[in-house]
Amino acid sequence: MTKGLLKIMTIKKLLISIVISSLLFGCAFQAGITRLPQAPLYSQTVTFGTMQYVPFLRFCDYYGLDWDWDLVSQRIKVKRGNDTLVLRPDSNLALLNKKSIKLDYPIEYKDGAAYIPIRTAVFVSQQVFGLEEKPALIAKRHQIKTIVIDPGHGGKDSGAKGRYGTREKHVVLDIAKRLKRDLEKKGFRVLLTRQKDIAVPLYKRAAFANERGVDFFISIHANASRYSQARGFEVYYPSDATDDGARALAAAENASLKFEEGEITKGENLATKTTVWDMQLNENRRESKEMAYYICNITADSLGLKKRGVKGARFVVLKGAFMPAILVEVGFLTNRREESKLKNASFRERIAKAISRSISTYEREYERTNGFSK
């Protein structure tokens, strides 16, 4: 049981609804399933203990369900039409359109990813959302072989500055190089948009990836805030829906544009490409968001950093990339403790290794579930 749920309803109400939902859903669920569906989704499963699971995000892709994971409150929202189901890892209680329902087996959170027990997947798809097996809905997902790492800023554009004089452009270039080394050891082909302290216009960074047929684009940045207490790790994917904080950050990161004298005309050309980008956006956004969630979870957990979560924002550098693309803010240079951590080479190595592990975990899951994610 969670504090969050208790805020929504009193214990008494909760108990009543548990009883009612057990009657309504529990029995129907038990009686409703005589055999498991033959849908390709269920042909490859993962076993933990004695239970069989499918990766939760594959489940959502398969049925075309819209999802959102709030890493801070640990709630997963699944949407279809007007229906919203809120789930929490390890909890039998779920909220369907703000009313509590009971799941026989909760979703579980392992190794930076969420998994849904097959029986719960059948229950949610058939009885909660009334969906049929629809193999045609299986989402396409790209295999990741070539990655472009984009160290933010460079040259005249230093990016964020720390109290002790640490510059974002140096920190992110160092992390990018370390990340490249680690990913190459794992067999990925990796390219950097800049290898030294030079200015690279934002539109050229995305174009660099587009011209090389790259599978994944990751831009590395360090954060800044007026509030010296602000700290933590966050990951962004390209989106039009954005909150004020994300909008402010995008404005700050996009400010690199002002250093790009003489590149303004070309920058405008990028704007005319936005229609193409909008079309590409939806297809790539799902994968970008999924990867963002892996990176945020695994990296913040393994380094003990505050998880600020996964957010959508309009970053110019991501907007031009016609492939899944994310932007990582590794920490706040304006926070004393985080600045001194980021000044430390072994900490930068650990960040690089954790991001690398997130990418390979994501890729491994792709291979494991190849049977239904293609």
Ligand SMILES: [Zn+2]
């Ligand atoms: Zn930056």
